Amino acid sequence: MTGTRSAAWDTYAQSKPQRRRSNATGETTWFNWTQYPDHGPGAEQLSLSLGGRVLDLGCGSGGNLAHLATLGMRAVGVDLSPAQLAKARERWPDIQGMELHQCEALDYLASAQPFDAIYSVFGAAYFTDPTLMLPAVSKRLKPGGVFAMSQHPAVPGCYGCQASYIPRGPEDDPAVVKRWDHEPETWEALLAEHGFTGGTAAVLPAPAESRRRIGTLLVRGIRGE
Template sequence: MNAKGETTWFNWTQHPDHGPGAELLEVQEGGTVLDLGCGAGGNLAHLSALGMRAVGVDLSPAQIAKAQERWPDTRMDLYQGSALEHLASSATEFDAIFSVFGAAYFTAPDLMLPAVCKRLTPGGVFAMSQHPAVEGCYGCQASYIPRGPDEDPAIVRRWDFPLEAWTDMFRQYGFSDVSAEILPAPAEGKKRIGTLLVRGRRAYDWPLH
């Protein structure tokens, strides 16, 4: 049971304790994982508890501080900064990389996917989840995020595509065994929006550089 009293620690969806868990990453004890947009660190802390080397990066200093405060006794390597810059500068080969409503949602796929592929071991898994696209609203979309009462809202860009487009892009940038699906919302509760989940593994014949 985690710090929130949840019966599972790893959530791909916006609905707590719903859907698959860390098994989708196919990483064993001792493996190395990277969370792109780790936020407060709940998913990453779970992987660390399973004996993995857990690395997280988040653009927000406040989120990194929150993760450090929330999980003071958990071994996690946390970095504040851009996910793309971290991928470019890291010398680590990861067994799995993932993004749960994180940096992959807010970065152009033609930049994110090749950068991720380069940092995965051959056969390593990349999985990402986010809101599914609204039909007909594809490509780069913009959202206004409220801030303080005396501040203009922040503008956040995200990338939305139908399932077949995600599958094609993953394959284009070096992934095999690609799957894309919409996980439906749980039967109980008022929230009915499902979760987009896309997963692939780095192709063994994809060039290292």
């Protein structure tokens, strides 16, 4: 199953261009929680101090991770796709403090050292059962550490495990991966159930100037003491 999922994300990687070289303000690295450029909150959501140890679950081509490393964090990323990690290494070869691993998120969390923050931007946390992911994350967060994740909001009435289809070309069936969709109130209850305090889940609206109207669900909690 892992091989099938890895191949699916390799296919996805091939369809996505590299992050542009600079954002609207001319920065060469930046943090973006949403699917829209230059929109939404940034790395402050993670409440990190200089030298903090941070983990990206499903780091993809590494843009957010590279930004955290340039801010002086010890930034660790895991991704199932070798193609995505190859893009990260190609784009960010000289970034100090950035560490990449090719593996399943839950496998890495099973033996990782503690982190000051763990996050996932349309990444592995979106595609893993939260009843497995949240306790695994909690075990690897330091007390008071932040967990945050972003993903598409659930389609009304379509909750729990859903299917995502990744195109593989005109002659092939799409690859299928599972994702987990919940209403914000359900995410807040799940955070509380698994030992997170101050849990919040809210949909960030799409930019006013965009023709697309789908917002971004941002979920955040703090590991209890």
